[in-house]
Amino acid sequence: MPQSPELLRRLLRAKDRMDRAPHEAWPVQRLAQVSAVSAAYFARQFRQAFGLPPHRYLLTRRIERAVALCRDTQLPITEIAYQTGWNSLGTFGRIFHDITGHSPGQVRAGGPLPAQAPECIARAARRPDLDSAVSEKRRGRAAGTTEPSTTEVP
Structure with missing residues (x-):
């Protein structure tokens, strides 16, 4: 409807x-x-x-902002966590890694994508993957699979 x-x-x-x-x-x-x-x-x-559910949408926005701050500034990771709405550095680091596949420090060290990539492609590559819940990704890694489950529990 x-x-x-x-x-x-x-x-x-x-x-x-x-x-x-x-x-x-x-x-x-x-x-x-x-x-x-x-x-x-x-x-x-x-x-x-x-x-997306509202909480997952908010996580997307927070992690996108955190990725941009890691790449574009020299702010300490703790400051980035607090500026993007996280009260716990440990939770921030865990969820950041679960969503992006890298730690905030690795993202900072990774540098930008090659200059020949169109801006739309560069943004899409930096966008966090939230097609599945963070807990589903963790369970998949623990089970030894690389792809998250395609079924979602409402």
Whole structure:
């Protein structure tokens, strides 16, 4: 069932708030208040509209920002973690590695992609892979598989 334009505007309002301040805490209840809908309804409709649950979308924004800060600045990794919304350096490092496949220090040392790559390709290569949950990736690595499970539990 297609979503109404009014609902999409409300969902975009919440998404825009997360985009402007990804370092802030954005529990589903707070996002639902921004959208003026219930929390459960918001979570279902957000996923339908944008293809990701709200929490995973926020993780995407935080990690994208952290990758950019690692590559483009000389800020300490601890400062990058705090600027991107993480309260624990250990959690930041673990999730960063789970999503990107590299530690923040490795990303910093890796340098930019070759200059001949078009900007759209370079951005796509730097975008975190969040097609599967972080816990699914960890389970796959522990089981010795390299590809995450394609089934998701709603």
